[in-house]
Amino acid sequence: MFTGLVQDLGSVAEIETGDEGVRLIVRTTLADEISLGDSVAVNGVCLTATSIADGAFSADVMNESLRRTSLGSVGQGSTVNLELPLRAADRLGGHFVQGHVDGVATVREAVDDGFARVVTFDAPADLLRYIVEKGSIAVDGVSLTVSAVDESSFSVSLIPETLERTTLGAAEPGRPVNLEVDVLAKYVEKLAR
Template sequence: MFTGLVEAIGRVRSLERRGEQARLSLEIPFAAELEMGESVAVNGCCLTVADIDAAGASFDLLGQTLAVTSLGDLTDDSIVNLERALRAGDRFGGHFVQGHVDATGTVLALEQRGQDHIFDVSLPPEIARLCIDKGSLCVDGISLTIAELTEDRARFWITPHTFTVTHLPGLKAGSRVNLEADLLAKHVAKLLGASGRGS
């Protein structure tokens, strides 16, 4: 379980294709604190540490992970958002994030407005139906509040702090981003669907 509060940014050292799978190697600021088998959210995708060295760690990406997320788009020196799993007793911020990417969206705009930035992302139908105005959406591992919502896009206002401590400065229009809908919304939609009251 994660919070969507980015702990640090990392840098891609390599993405090595291995048939339908891949091995992702990252420079990670907190590499010395990691353990084998530990979970780390990379751009919002929960990955398991498969190898550790002094400066970073490597993760094995399944074919399903490559198919559902944007991790296959990464190139050498790409910047990624990182968050270690929530520990019992930690102070909780953001919202409940599983690190299970539901779909990808596309960056439509990322523009400075005064000291802040507006950030527009396209929403596929399966994500849009789970979103509400002022609700939470995890975008590339960042817990964001939806400021404006239309049928197929969400707008977020990004504070200077969030812009500075995440990978957002490196994004541009057309970039794919990982989306994870709110956990509670998914459960409610499932329950309503099972009872025959959902659409």
Template sequence: MFTGIVEEVGKMKSLKKQGEMMKLKVSASKILEDIQLGDSIATNGVCLTVTDFDKNSFTADVMPETVRKTNLRNLKPDSGINLERAMTPSKRLGGHIMTGHIDGIGTMVDKKKDEKALVYTFKISELLSRYMVQKGSIAIDGVSLTIIDAENDWFSIGLIPHTAGETILGELKEGDEVNLEVDIIAKYVEKLLGREDNEGAEGYTNEGQKSKLTLENLRELGY
């Protein structure tokens, strides 16, 4: 599990294709301080397992599914990469709970300044937009951010100068693709409520069994 608070920006050292898989080598420093084989590292928000490391870098295998569904395939030599080690029980949860399992890709379509902040707008699929709400959480390339606004095929976020300077997000430009992980709580709520488009009736799970959790229940509980 991760928090979306990036610890450092590493650099892509090498990217070797092995059939539909890739072997990614990333140079870093801070996250290598206590690294072990088998550790999980959020790499642009993608949970990867350390398969080898030395004092200056770590190596991880990228599965075909991950190659197809994330922007890791677009990395070039010396590309900046947001890095975060898996959280520990004593770590402050400064962002939100993230799994490192990417739900899809967004494309930046607008970038503007608002005083010292940057406001980005991303185009997304409607499948992802259903999980996004104003002031809700979203992970972009492994960075925990708050949604400013969201509609059927787009959403916007704001970057304070610290986040722009300490992650690769400050260098994004129009047309760039980013990895997106939606708030996992939204997906669990959808599962419990039962999706109307799948089952045709509110309150049914994907297995067709009646769920005890309904919109009426949630309203009664104050949600």
């Protein structure tokens, strides 16, 4: 379980590609806090640390995750959002994020609005039904509040702290991002059936 509060911007040091999937090697200041088998959210995707050495960890990304997330488009040198799992005694500053990506959206536009930046994403219809104005959403693992939603897209307003501390500060049109809708919305829909 995560909160969607990014703890570090990691750098993809190496990618090992095979038929069974991909192994990512990510450099991070968090490496000393990670143990073998720990979960690490990488751009919102919950991965398992398979090795830790020299300020980096590795994680295997299976084909299923490559199909359902934007991790397949990450290259060597890419910057990624990183978060370690929530501890029972930690404050919950974002919202409950599982690291189970529901789908991929695409940045439509990013427009400055005072000191903030409004980023609009084109999203699949099957996910938009869970997205509501002023509701929670995780975009590339970042806990955000939806500022607007219509039949094909949604927007978020990013404060300078988010722009500086996450990859969303460099969001450009056409960029794919991982989406995890609020799990509570999915449960409410199921109970309403």
